[in-house]
Amino acid sequence: xxxxxxxxxxxxxxxxxxxxxxxxxxxxxxxxxxxxxxxxxxxxxxxxxxxxxxxxxxxxxxxxxxxxxxxxxxxxxxxxxxxxxxxxxxxxxxxxxxxxxxxxxxxxxxxxxxxxxxxxxxxxxxxxxxxxxxxxxxxxxxxxxxxxxxxxxxxxxxxxxxxxxxxxxxxxxxxxxxxxxxxxxxxxxxxxxxxxxxxxxxxxxxxxxxxxxxxxxxxxxxxxxxxxxxxxxxxxxxxxxxxxxxxxxxxxxxxxxxxxxxxxxxxxxxxxxxxxxxxxxxxxxxxxxxxxxxxxxxxxxxxxxxxxxxxxxxxxxxxxxxxxxxxx
Ligand SMILES: O=C(O)CCC(=O)C(=O)O
Numbered sequence: 015x016x017x018x019x020x021x022x023x024x025x026x027x028x029x030x031x032x033x034x035x036x037x038x039x040x041x042x043x044x045x046x047x048x049x050x051x052x053x054x055x056x057x058x059x060x061x062x063x064x065x066x067x068x069x070x071x072x073x074x075x076x077x078x079x080x081x082x083x084x085x086x087x088x089x090x091x092x093x094x095x096x097x098x099x100x101x102x103x104x105x106x107x108x109x110x111x112x113x114x115x116x117x118x119x120x121x122x123x124x125x126x127x128x129x130x131x132x133x134x135x136x137x138x139x140x141x142x143x144x145x146x147x148x149x150x151x152x153x154x155x156x157x158x159x160x161x162x163x164x165x166x167x168x169x170x171x172x173x174x175x176x177x178x179x180x181x182x183x184x185x186x187x188x189x190x191x192x193x194x195x196x197x198x199x200x201x202x203x204x205x206x207x208x209x210x211x212x213x214x215x216x217x218x219x220x221x222x223x224x225x226x227x228x229x230x231x232x233x234x235x236x237x238x239x240x241x242x243x244x245x246x247x248x249x250x251x252x253x254x255x256x257x258x259x260x261x262x263x264x265x266x267x268x269x270x271x272x273x274x275x276x277x278x279x280x281x282x283x284x285x286x287x288x289x290x291x292x293x294x295x296x297x298x299x300x301x302x303x304x305x306x307x308x309x310x311x312x313x314x315x316x317x318x319x320x321x322x323x324x325x326x327x328x329x330x331x332x333x334x335x336x337x338x339x340x341x342x
Pocket of ligand 1: 111230
């Protein structure tokens with residue numbers, strides 16, 4: 015069953031580990047998200063009496079503003095998400111990152127090193143890493159030491175990220191097929207010819223496997239970095255941002271959103287009719303009605319007569335993307 019992913023996108027997703035969709039969002043959608051980021055950050059700065067130059071990471075951002083909530087089932091991204099990871103999913107995390115420019119006199123450490131005066135001063139210059147590979151989470155990778163496929167994220171730059179050195183996300187194409195141990199043995203230094211600095215206009219989206227090695231470069235531009243990541247993983251894993259979402263939030267969501275927010279459907283016993291002797295968690299044993307995204311995905315396929323519905327945004331395969339510049 016394919017809803018939207020083209021063969022070219024499938025190849026990019028499997029081989030490079032990510033799909034770049036330039037200008038996926040309209041200007042109005044992108045502006046709304048950027049304004050929401052400003053609003054949320056200003057509110058938190060005020061509540062916590064933080065200085066304006068504070069770097070921010072807001073987790074469970076979807077609960078902070080409806081503009082972020084609307085991203086989780088955005089109609090032009092959801093079909094691709096289902097093609098990438100299936101319908102038995104929920105949100106693991108939604109994170110907003112907000113990084114004002116570095117002060118002029120602050121020297122940036124090398125991209126992806128996680129070291130340097132900027133890191134020491136509290137400016138995040140994130141080291142190369144795959145997600146979910148920490149000792150606490152996945153200490154014993156299977157399959158020849160590689161990470162299993164557990165989740166994807168969709169990255170949304172909400173500012174003009176077309177230049178180098180403005181807090182760009184860097185990805186190492188194909189690295190999801192390598193082991194986290196290899197990155198550790200490389201002292202987390204990824205050679206320039208294995209690294210891609212994403213340079214994208216606001217409103218673009220990148221569907222990426224979080225096992226891909228990635229880092230965030232320093233922001234030495236005059237712009238404030240504003241970006242979102244929406245992470246989707248399987249319903250039988252534990253979310254990172256919440257145990258249960260706020261009941262008031264759940265109550266005003268559609269069944270598909272409720273699923274994505276980790277809620278179980280209906281008033282039936284979530285361990286099934288025979289829960290006393292044969293419990294079967296709804297997270298594991300899914301009936302069609304338990305997982306609204308399943309019914310939705312199947313109905314999309316039926317309605318389309320199994321035709322492909324490619325997304326309207328331009329897809330950039332890595333072969334066409336800008337060559338990775340040398341990390342500084
Ligand atoms: O782009 C960002 O701010 C963070 C990216 C990252 O390191 C992550 O999502 O794990």
